[in-house]
Amino acid sequence: MKNLFLFVILACLTGTLFAQVDTVDIYSQALKKSLKAAVVKPQGYEHRESAYPTVYLLHGGAGKFSDWHLKTTEDNLLINLSNQYGIIIVTPSVGPLSYYWDSPNQDSVRYETYMIQELIPFIDQKYKTLKMREGRAIAGLSMGGHGALMLSAKHPELFTAAGSMSGVMNIDVGLWKVEESYANSVNQRLEASIGTFNREAPFSPFTVVGLVDRMKENGIFLLIDCGVDDFLINTNRQIHQLLLENGTPHEYTERPGAHTWEYWTEALPFHMLFIHQVFKKNGIY
Template sequence: MLCSKNYRFALLLIFNLAGLSAFAAKVDSLEVPSASMNKSYKAAVVLPDSYVNSKNKAAYPVLYLLHGASGHFRNWLTSTPDKMLVKNLADQYNLIIVMPEGEVYGWYLDSPVNPESKFETHIINEVIPKVDATYRTIANKNGRVISGLSMGGHGAMYLSIRHPELFCAAGTMSGAMDMNWSKFRISESYYQSLRDRFQKLLGTPDPNSEIVAKHSVVNMVEAIKKNGLAIVIDCGVDDFLIDVNRELHQRLLYNQVPHDYIERPGEHTWEYWQNSLPYHVLFFYNVLKKNGSTVN
């Protein structure tokens, strides 16, 4: 009799687990042709369970979530300690989450010296139109937000500043808000590595050059103020990029630009970003709700 009860319990547990997996967010791997770089890249797309099983065919808001340097498009799905984090957030907030490719050092901008690195054009002209054509999205700025970590944090801010017609809110986690790597709290060996990488991307080994300043978010405060996008900035107090985040925060305060700014204990780690992402998604959800762009 005991064995029979254990057998029935095991079957019940299996059925319950199967039911849970049946009502979980779905991950697509979307192929995105890039005419700008003459190749194709992939993007990971997390579709909430309500989207997959919806009968009313509602249009959904979209979060573009960018990876950091030395990373690739699947990082947010594979590198967080909790591998269900992005899927659970998509389900919790009825949000499509798109994670595009930015290459190991593309910085989500169009390189002035490397024609094979045009990731601003790729995201804006190729990824977003492809996503809107493939899925039921709210295909305007009222239903589109963007965030990212480190290089992706700078990319999220950079793209939203330059294309305010496409986004209603932007966020950055541990973002390199100034591309002047001499301001980073890093070792000499890492400094040399960054110098070589930036020379390939921007064509200069000088961190104080005009081209570096031109592409740095910290120098775009006037545009941020003019655009009026909702902004959340988040960085750990022990992060090697904390100084450039504080600098942007102070410039925004001085220019009376509304924004949310968060510092908490933490370093440049996936544990920190796993903790940060739910705050960003909640921030975005409130903006989307105000716009009437949420799905109940």
């Protein structure tokens, strides 16, 4: 079912470009509601028999599935990258500040179950995807960076690579460069969702820095980047140091920039190139 909002935005594009983007409604049994996702298909998709690799691209804390399509500072960025690398790109929606996890306290926050047990099987059934980890990757910005690294660390059978752009690598707001009132508000929502959590090592498994040993074990290719003026820079430097200390291979980059769509628009092509190179190593191309 086409989403009217995206229809209006994309109607100004050529018919060929419009045909490359589907908006789908997925009913979640875990959440007892429907959620939207956008699916970008490479040019020529309808006429090709063979399957495509897939990248799941996650939004941030107050975002939604259409953000990556409407907020980048480069027009048609996802369509162009899908065409360039011959990949399907899926942008799902989750709840605000839900962190892509299953809350032990809130039945309305079961987004890990949704992503892993409902969304991916839906996409694999409906589209011509490579239904194996060697052809599937995940990346995201801010809260979506947390989701990408968390989900890949916990489900290495599903993903071969994961990327974080300006990601929440530690949910401990004491490390964030934000005003105290905002930090307190976020902390209250976090504790309502998962309860009190350990802010020192050993870290909670609900925070990405608490999963570094799993990252070492599962061998997923990792790319982490963050702007030097980003309020989350300290959490990114922390996970980089932890991965160095436990010997987990990863790529880490700091570049000029802050928590902005200008930064993420520039970062995404590097992530897609990184993922494309991993797919090539896996013999996908």
